[in-house]
Amino acid sequence: xxxxxxxxxxxxxxxxxxxxxxxxxxxxxxxxxxxxxxxxxxxxxxxxxxxxxxxxxxxxxxxxxxxxxxxxxxxxxxxxxxxxxxxxxxxxxxxxxxxxxxxxxxxxxxxxxxxxxxxxxxxxxxxxxxxxxxxxxxxxxxxxxxxxxxxxxxxxxxxxxxxxxxxxxxxxxxxxxxxxxxxxxxxxxxxxxxxxxxxxxxxxxxxxxxxxxxxxxxxxxxxxxxxxxxxxxxxxxxxxxxxxxxxxxxxxxxxxxxxxxxxxxxxxxxxx
Amino acid sequence: xxxxxxxxxxxxxxxxxxxxxxxxxxxxxxxxxxxxxxxxxxxxxxxxxxxxxxxxxxxxxxxxxxxxxxxxxxxxxxxxxxxxxxxxxxxxxxxxxxxxxxxxxxxxxxxxxxxxxxxxxxxxxxxxxxxx
Numbered sequence: 001x002x003x004x005x006x007x008x009x010x011x012x013x014x015x016x017x018x019x020x021x022x023x024x025x026x027x028x029x030x031x032x033x034x035x036x037x038x039x040x041x042x043x044x045x046x047x048x049x050x051x052x053x054x055x056x057x058x059x060x061x062x063x064x065x066x067x068x069x070x071x072x073x074x075x076x077x078x079x080x081x082x083x084x085x086x087x088x089x090x091x092x093x094x095x096x097x098x099x100x101x102x103x104x105x106x107x108x109x110x111x112x113x114x115x116x117x118x119x120x121x122x123x124x125x126x127x128x129x130x131x132x133x134x135x136x137x138x139x140x141x142x143x144x145x146x147x148x149x150x151x152x153x154x155x156x157x158x159x160x161x162x163x164x165x166x167x168x169x170x171x172x173x174x175x176x177x178x179x180x181x182x183x184x185x186x187x188x189x190x191x192x193x194x195x196x197x198x199x200x201x202x203x204x205x206x207x208x209x210x211x212x213x214x215x216x217x218x219x220x221x222x223x224x225x226x227x228x229x230x231x232x233x234x235x236x237x238x239x240x241x242x243x244x245x246x247x248x249x250x251x252x253x254x255x256x257x258x259x260x261x262x263x264x265x266x267x268x269x270x271x272x
Numbered sequence: 273x274x275x276x277x278x279x280x281x282x283x284x285x286x287x288x289x290x291x292x293x294x295x296x297x298x299x300x301x302x303x304x305x306x307x308x309x310x311x312x313x314x315x316x317x318x319x320x321x322x323x324x325x326x327x328x329x330x331x332x333x334x335x336x337x338x339x340x341x342x343x344x345x346x347x348x349x350x351x352x353x354x355x356x357x358x359x360x361x362x363x364x365x366x367x368x369x370x371x372x373x374x375x376x377x378x379x380x381x382x383x384x385x386x387x388x389x390x391x392x393x394x395x396x397x398x399x400x401x402x403x404x
Binding site: 031035064066071073074075076078080083087088090094139141142143145148150169171173175177178180184186230232233 | 303305306307309310311312315382384386388390391392393394395396397
């Protein structure tokens with residue numbers, strides 16, 4: 001998988017960097033191809049897994065570069081195929097986001113088995129580990145006075161889960177000079193293979209503490225509210241709250257404790 | 273002995289370099305920022321322009337929208353004015369004395385465009401956090 005990421009980064013460097021450097025001078029007075037920023041504050045994202053810790057967010061970096069065709073957006077690498085009055089279509093490579101929860105789990109000693117009966121001696125139990133998956137897909141963006149719509153479909157190309165995800169997100173922003181408010185809603189369909197890889201429990205992983213579990217396909221729902229206040233050309237305050245409802249199949253997994261993922265962040269942001 | 277001419281030059285130089293029309297003019301404008309986006313490409317704002325000078329005199333306020341002064345003050349050392357404008361790009365206010373070519377103080381109002389024509393800049397990423 002690391003090799004694939006390297007290949008993708010190499011593609012960006014070879015195909016993207018040269019036009020970027022060449023365009024710098026020509027772009028005087030126009031929008032920069034770079035979008036660089038950092039936000040410092042405090043936030044948390046809850047972790048739905050058992051024996052897990054919430055994910056703290058202290059610093060958030062925003063690193064993006066948008067060329068005529070290629071773009072890099074905070075880890076996503078894209079090639080724009082079509083950009084017209086109606087929509088923008090791109091091929092995008094990304095890393096799956098479900099894996100992030102598995103990086104914040106603990107090992108604990110358990111004294112009861114699956115039925116609740118006490119064990120003769122406590123056994124160490126850890127949430128099974130999962131790998132990052134590199135996914136390749138098509139993304140469609142549309143927008144106007146009615147809001148912004150994002151549609152995408154991604155398939156695993158790293159042989160990690162061999163599944164796919166379909167995603168739709170709609171947002172609408174209001175601006176009153178320095179104040180900006182943007183609610184958004186999203187829905188994602190996760191295929192059985194993707195869902196089962198991350199949220200299922202294999203026979204090897206199952207045992208006296210958790211039972212084997214097979215997850216089928218499911219739909220996640222998301223809602224998000226962004227509040228921004230621009231202090232100056234470069235400085236702004238950002239407040240974000242986010243809610244995600246994990247699909248029934250994942251929520252029923254023995255390694256899942258909470259089906260709702262809640263997040264917030266409040267911080268001071270600087271845009272270069 | 274060679275030090276004296278050099279020292280004298282150092283002491284005199286700032287006086288010679290000083291702008292002959294420097295009157296200690298201070299100019300402030302509020303608001304300082306106009307924020308636009310695709311839905312609101314202009315700002316309809318009422319600017320409060322306040323000036324203060326160290327010397328009483330004849331002063332005029334100009335901006336980029338007109339070659340004629342917005343307002344002139346005679347035998348004053350301070351003044352204020354409300355200026356209603358529809359703004360879509362950076363522009364400046366400046367004060368002059370009786371010589372319109374000599375700017376005593378200048379203040380630029382910045383226009384910050386928050387939206388982009390590039391839809392990709394609005395895409396949501398699905399990482400741990402996405403606050404943009």
